[in-house]
Amino acid sequence: MDKAAGMSIRKMWNYCIFQSSRYRGMKYIIVLGALSAASVSYINSFLYAGILDLLLTKQYSAAKEQILILVVTVMLVSLTARACELMFRHYTEPSALETKKKTAQKTFLMEYEELEKEAVIRAFQRVRRGINGHGGITQQLMDMYHFFTGMIQAVFAAFFLGVLLVQSDFSKENKLLFAVGTAFLLLAFAAFFQLGNLAADRIGKLDLEKNRANEAGNSEGNYLFGVSCSDRYIKNIWMYSMKEYLVGKYQKMTARIFAKYINAERMIGVYNGMVMFALEILTGFIYVYISCKALAGSISVGQVVMYAGAIVTMINAIRNMMELKIRINYSNEYLKTYEEFLTRPNMHYDGTLPIEKRDDGDYELEFSHVSFRYPGTEKDVLSDVSLRFKVREKLAVVGRNGAGKTTLIKLLLRLYEPTSGTITLNGIDIGKYDYQEYVQIFAAVFQDFRIYHLPLDENLAGSENVDAERVKTVLEQVGLRERVARMKDGAHTLLGHDIGDGELLSGGEEQKLAIARALYKDAPFVILDEPTAALDPIAEAEIYENFDALVGKKTAIYISHRMSSCKFCDRIIVLDSGRFAEAGTHETLMRQEGIYYALYEAQAKHYAE
Numbered sequence: 207m208d209k210a211a212g213m214s215i216r217k218m219w220n221y222c223i224f225q226s227s228r229y230r231g232m233k234y235i236i237v238l239g240a241l242s243a244a245s246v247s248y249i250n251s252f253l254y255a256g257i258l259d260l261l262l263t264k265q266y267s268a269a270k271e272q273i274l275i276l277v278v279t280v281m282l283v284s285l286t287a288r289a290c291e292l293m294f295r296h297y298t299e300p301s302a303l304e305t306k307k308k309t310a311q312k313t314f315l316m317e318y319e320e321l322e323k324e325a326v327i328r329a330f331q332r333v334r335r336g337i338n339g340h341g342g343i344t345q346q347l348m349d350m351y352h353f354f355t356g357m358i359q360a361v362f363a364a365f366f367l368g369v370l371l372v373q374s375d376f377s378k379e380n381k382l383l384f385a386v387g388t389a390f391l392l393l394a395f396a397a398f399f400q401l402g403n404l405a406a407d408r409i410g411k412l413d414l415e416k417n418r419a420n421e422a423g424n425s426e427g428n429y430l431f432g433v434s435c436s437d438r439y440i441k442n443i444w445m446y447s448m449k450e451y452l453v454g455k456y457q458k459m460t461a462r463i464f465a466k467y468i469n470a471e472r473m474i475g476v477y478n479g480m481v482m483f484a485l486e487i488l489t490g491f492i493y494v495y496i497s498c499k500a501l502a503g504s505i506s507v508g509q510v511v512m513y514a515g516a517i518v519t520m521i522n523a524i525r526n527m528m529e530l531k532i533r534i535n536y537s538n539e540y541l542k543t544y545e546e547f548l549t550r551p552n553m554h555y556d557g558t559l560p561i562e563k564r565d566d567g568d569y570e571l572e573f574s575h576v577s578f579r580y581p582g583t584e585k586d587v588l589s590d591v592s593l594r595f596k597v598r599e600k601l602a603v604v605g606r607n608g609a610g611k612t613t614l615i616k617l618l619l620r621l622y623e624p625t626s627g628t629i630t631l632n633g634i635d636i637g638k639y640d641y642q643e644y645v646q647i648f649a650a651v652f653q654d655f656r657i658y659h660l661p662l663d664e665n666l667a668g669s670e671n672v673d674a675e676r677v678k679t680v681l682e683q684v685g686l687r688e689r690v691a692r693m694k695d696g697a698h699t700l701l702g703h704d705i706g707d708g709e710l711l712s713g714g715e716e717q718k719l720a721i722a723r724a725l726y727k728d729a730p731f732v733i734l735d736e737p738t739a740a741l742d743p744i745a746e747a748e749i750y751e752n753f754d755a756l757v758g759k760k761t762a763i764y765i766s767h768r769m770s771s772c773k774f775c776d777r778i779i780v781l782d783s784g785r786f787a788e789a790g791t792h793e794t795l796m797r798q799e800g801i802y803y804a805l806y807e808a809q810a811k812h813y814a815e
């Protein structure tokens with residue numbers, strides 16, 4: 207086997223076998239299973255040869271004994287092989303689950319900015335494909351198991367052929383002939399392995415090319431397929447008659463990939479054919495060699511049968527190993543990404559300080575000369591922003607699209623680090639706090655909030671431990687109590703269709719639920735980024751009217767394009783192209799007739815008209 211294949215197998219071993227400490231004993235199962243599976247046919251050939259020789263020399267009672275030994279040995283070894291394979295198969299499923307679990311856990315440890323990068327999104331897709339694709343981890347592990355068996359079978363075959371070569375009981379006349387024949391056989395073996403190596407190398411490279419082409423196609427293909435089959439897109443596709451467009455795109459993509467793919471496949475076929483042809487020639491030569499040895503009386507009839515059996519086993523083992531090696535290399539391409547993914551840096555700016563627990567919610571946050579630009583971009587999204595969040599204040603942040611409002615929140619929640627300047631909590635840089643503790647003081651309703659297709663109450667609690675009373679209170683506060691009471695399992699009703707026949711909520715109901723989730727958390731800071739965009743005017747008015755009651759004594763940061771809804775806030779700040787432009791109450795800002803005034807008037811005039 208070439209070096210690359212050896213590496214691949216070793217990596218596969220590392221990725222899959224030793225992932226879970228609970229399964230460390232599995233390596234002994236693999237070795238025992240592979241040894242017994244590989245040896246069974248040789249044991250059969252070996253003992254059968256002896257029996258044949260005994261029968262030919264009419265030693266019937268010895269032959270009977272040998273037959274008994276053959277039956278018992280083959281049965282025991284076969285049973286061992288089967289038991290080991292079953293035990294290994296039993297292990298593959300938990301190993302696949304372990305891989306998924308580690309991948310999911312890793313995403314929780316990485317920096318948020320990493321998760322938004324195209325390269326990471328791509329890596330994540332490849333990891334998912336590696337875990338699920340090509341028969342999944344389960345099949346990949348079985349391939350590896352059978353590859354080990356093949357390797358041991360090949361080693362046994364080499365041993366048998368070695369014995370065949372050194373068995374010599376020749377007369378003087380044919381000694382030279384057999385010496386030449388043996389040398390030729392050894393040369394033929396060396397040439398075959400050279401050719402096999404070369405072909406395996408080429409096939410490996412072609413396979414890689416094929417995988418890359420496949421991968422690019424898979425990303426596009428999966429996306430187009432996902433869009434075409436998703437209930438979230440189908441309305442738009444029908445409405446804008448996009449069926450032909452999407453199918454056409456899919457066809458073009460498959461034609462492009464297929465052209466690359468088929469070329470590589472053709473060449474792989476040529477190399478495989480060459481190796482198989484060489485193998486057939488070599489096999490034929492070994493048969494001739496065995497026959498000559500038999501004719502020269504150097505080996506018995508039984509041994510002819512034994513060697514012939516060994517050759518058949520060897521040919522099958524080599525064929526299987528070649529096929530498995532190609533499949534393993536294919537899987538490894540993805541598993542390599544999995545390893546790279548797991549070794550990606552974790553959040554590097556996590557501090558260790560605990561957050562002081564305060565019943566009075568007296569936490570003070572301050573931005574001092576904060577500037578920020580997204581990684582890999584040229585322009586600051588926030589420039590020199592200084593801002594203090596006063597305790598229990600209701601603060602509105604307004605500004606045009608792209609002004610940097612959401613980015614401000616992302617920095618506050620430590621999803622990104624400021625490029626310059628500092629953000630402090632009670633005078634200490636927020637980066638110094640333990641992240642898990644830090645996020646406990648915030649409850650946020652994001653602009654792109656997500657409701658999980660899980661039970662409603664667990665959506666609110668973020669856990670299976672639900673406080674039923676608190677669920678009731680927050681549902682009442684956001685006006686969802688009656689709607690939930692009508693659901694078949696009340697607050698514990700499953701939502702959505704992704705994992706079962708759950709209840710479907712309207713966009714506005716989902717948004718109310720997202721607000722309820724923030725209230726359930728009962729954190730000292732509430733952040734609401736466009737929290738009422740999907741609500742009907744009455745529901746929206748109710749939320750605003752109850753805002754004080756909803757938010758209570760908490761500090762609230764509120765982002766909205768509905769200018770009238772900012773009126774109830776204690777202070778409004780205006781961001782303009784990432785800069786802190788204006789600050790004040792609704793009345794003072796209106797008097798200034800600046801950006802806020804312009805935004806407000808632009809919206810209000812349609813109502814006035």
Ligand SMILES: Nc1ncnc2c1ncn2[C@@H]1O[C@H](COP(=O)(O)OP(=O)(O)OP(=O)(O)O)[C@@H](O)[C@H]1O
Pocket residue numbers: 322580581583587605606607608609610611612613614653
């Ligand atoms: N992950 C990102 N990478 C690069 N640029 C980004 C990223 N996220 C946002 N931006 C850019 O940063 C700018 C500010 O975006 P942000 O979402 O903070 O604006 P916003 O004021 O909340 O806008 P809107 O009112 O439309 O929600 C935009 O120009 C946006 O394109």
